[in-house]
Amino acid sequence: MKVLVTYSSLTGNTQKVAEGIYEGIQAEVKDIKPMKEVTELDSYDVVLAGYWVDKGGPNEEAKKFLERLEGKKVGIFATLGYWPDTEHGWNSLMNGEEVVKEKNQVIAKYICQGKLNDSIIARFEKLPADNPHAITEEKRRRYAVAKNHPSEADIAHAAELFCERLSTNV
Numbered sequence: 001m002k003v004l005v006t007y008s009s010l011t012g013n014t015q016k017v018a019e020g021i022y023e024g025i026q027a028e029v030k031d032i033k034p035m036k037e038v039t040e041l042d043s044y045d046v047v048l049a050g051y052w053v054d055k056g057g058p059n060e061e062a063k064k065f066l067e068r069l070e071g072k073k074v075g076i077f078a079t080l081g082y083w084p085d086t087e088h089g090w091n092s093l094m095n096g097e098e099v100v101k102e103k104n105q106v107i108a109k110y111i112c113q114g115k116l117n118d119s120i121i122a123r124f125e126k127l128p129a130d131n132p133h134a135i136t137e138e139k140r141r142r143y144a145v146a147k148n149h150p151s152e153a154d155i156a157h158a159a160e161l162f163c164e165r166l167s168t169n170v
């Protein structure tokens with residue numbers, strides 16, 4: 001079994017999860033690469049693809065990558081700024097699955113929170129109160145929590161999940 005772990009990551013959160021998954025899985029051959037460096041897919045049986053959530057789904061680069069997949073066992077993982085255990089969180093993961101599920105077999109999926117970039121928070125801080133992205137106390141507290149993610153526990157959980165599912169999908 002040959003496994004590719006690949007990711008699209010602007011600020012490193014999704015990359016951290018990808019690296020944890022790569023370390024945690026067992027396969028005859030395993031590779032890890034950012035999506036932009038993946039030229040060849042034919043030789044892989046399994047592709048574990050990670051993205052950062054943009055507008056409630058896979059970011060553009062990841063969406064294009066996921067559309068390329070055909071006939072693979074696919075695992076999907078993602079990081080997002082909002083709470084993962086909400087409709088928005090779950091839909092953000094399902095919207096990635098939606099892209100691949102017709103032409104591939106989805107074997108596992110995982111989503112966790114990821115720190116919001118400080119420059120984005122600084123931009124939000126300057127917005128007028130009636131702007132939907134304006135900072136509120138609730139958001140400030142949420143961003144403070146997000147700073148701790150992906151945590152060691154998030155990464156360990158993702159690694160365990162994909163390791164287990166690979167072992168049952170040989």
Ligand SMILES: Cc1cc2nc3c(=O)[nH]c(=O)nc-3n(C[C@H](O)[C@H](O)[C@H](O)COP(=O)(O)O)c2cc1C
Nearest residue numbers: 009010011012013014052053055056079081082114
């Ligand atoms: C342009 C932009 C759009 C985003 N859209 C969402 C979103 O719709 N929902 C959400 O929960 N987080 C959103 N986020 C937060 C990121 O998904 C989150 O911080 C993620 O962990 C970043 O991952 P990365 O470090 O791998 O780039 C957005 C961030 C950016 C920069």
